[in-house]
Amino acid sequence: MSTPTKLPELFGSMVFNEETMKERLSSASYGAWKKCVTEGTSLDISTANEIAEAMKQWAVEKGATHFTHWFQPMTGVTAEKHDSFISPVGGGKIIMEFSGKELVRGEPDASSFPSGGLRATFEARGYTAWDPTSFAFIKEGSLCIPTIFCSYSGHALDKKTPLLRSMDEVSRQAIRILRLFGDTETKRVTASVGPEQEYFLIDKELYAQRRDLRMTGRTLFGAKPPRGQELEDHYFGAIKPRVAAYMKDLDETLWALGVLSKTKHNEVAPSQHEMAPIFSDANTACDHNQLAMEMMKKVADRHGLVCLLHEKPFAGVNGSGKHDNWSLGTDTGKNLFKPGSTPSQNAQFLLFLAAFIKGVDEYQDFLRATVAFPGNDHRLGAQEAPPAVISIFLGDELNDVVESIIKGTEHKDSGKRTLEIGVDVLPAIPQDNTDRNRTSPMAFTGNKFEFRMLGSSQSISGPNIALNTIMAEELKQFADELEKSKDFQADLQKLIKKVFTDHQRIIFNGNGYDDAWIAEAEKRGLCNLTSTADALPMYTAKKNVDLFVKHGIYTKEEINARAEIHIENYTTVISIEAHTMVDMIRHDILPAVSGYATDLCERAASKDALGVACKYETTTAKEVGKLTDALLAACDKLEKDLAKTPADAKKAMAYSHDTIIADMGKAREAADQLERITASEYWPFPVYSDLLFSV
Ligand code: ADP
């Protein structure tokens, strides 16, 4: 395989993309694939065979020996099972073979993926089927085929199937609205997504010495270092050579895989960075974000680094999130969240805006639940990420427009022109909404919404399934009403005004980090689901289940299964963290501080015998002894309480949140105090200043 040197040649060189298909397939097969993707028609087996053969030839030319159905089970990461292309032909020889049947349907014996009871283990074999809307690619010598994953009974067992369903549904409903505005051309409306990904990079050797990082992805202990992010010198600061080399390698790796990696910079905390791609359709964005997370870790390894994707690797400095930029666009190239220049375009924009506002207000609890998991609990509401309360930021100008519509008053635009809000005239909407409010969980940023509550490690699929489906529901309600209207203009105005009025409470343009906002939000009746344990039960609230079932995104069983998986996962994660803590306390910290105290006592005794002052040794030894006992007591309590975890999943979640996390806090407090007074040579693992300033 030749190494492409120029970026345009490098880009997508490991992807069996549209151009490659056009080159390598007969025009009939290429046409069938294209129709399948744009119109949702199915592929017949002879076409599948031809595509499989072409894919295999291409992959083998690039040095691939295996193929895998690459899918996204409900663990939140990707899964793959590799089969080689080899097929025996007798005489001890093989040929490289790959059939259409293997392309469109594989059968991993994947009985150990979480299924939330959807699949009994005795009939464990799920099946996987190629998602022809996402290109196959080569990774580490394997042809990877993006795939959906279902049970034999047809239940979705993955994060891709419902995403594809939600994209279809929002397209269907959006088109109904566009037709009302006289658009006869648009065939498809696509949910577009651009996820900004934050991460930490630390030195691999130091990482290896921290059991907590290896087991849980975050530090469970660590006193505040003398320097954290106070100097504010890291954000957008000059990138260090070792990090720059990593970023270059990462970019090139991602480009070869067709990922549109675009922006890279340092983030707020020391050792924290960000990568943002150019947006694409939600399905591709989701696949690519999974690939990006995987490659971030693998490329780091090549550079003697470890990439931490956990939401809160270090207490006391900012954690990592993911900003999910989301919008809707037509296949004719129009962004439906971009304010237009004519009254009719603006009316359409305002209707889509109204649908979004109504939807976020009505399903704020569900949206909150899509970003609820233990890692993210450390960030949301902690003055470094949006609060746990969902609200929408519109910016001053757009907010004025909305308010003037509600009040029926005149809107003064920035050019000081007074606009009349009459029956057929809607205000000019400010085009450039650059006023960015960094504290809002859901910010309008000119032509898209930025959902800022996602955690850095999570799949972006869940939140986007929710946004698409919520939008589909509201657009459906609007279309149902307006399609019957005898006076479209008048009814449209009335509808927009009513929706803005009824759902104004979800709009908030102030500082989301302010405590006064939380009090205000409660007065407005907004949900304040502060932890995962509060938020996850919303998953299966009746109105939410009804929403997804009605639009065919999840069956009742599928959504219940998902809730169950998330709930169980919560307790599992907390339990692993707690056990790791106990482990480190008993095997590392207690022996170390005991040794330190003993040495201090011995030194004090020998100094004292010679009449040398030994205040330092005696006071420190006493303090270490006191804290050691406190740590031991906290550790004993944690271990005892862990053993009392209730069997029922929901009770276990609440118990882990209320009891285990509190116990862990106590243990950490004692350990961190010990770290502060223990001599460096005794402390059993690298401390924060080593880790955060290691690269
Ligand atoms: P920031 O939030 O840091 O100011 P940018 O404005 O540069 O970032 O954009 C952030 C992300 O939003 C990028 O991934 C970009 O491609 C994406 N984006 C831009 N326009 C859209 C859109 N219409 N739909 C979805 N994502 C978009």
Ligand code: MG
């Ligand atoms: Mg952003």
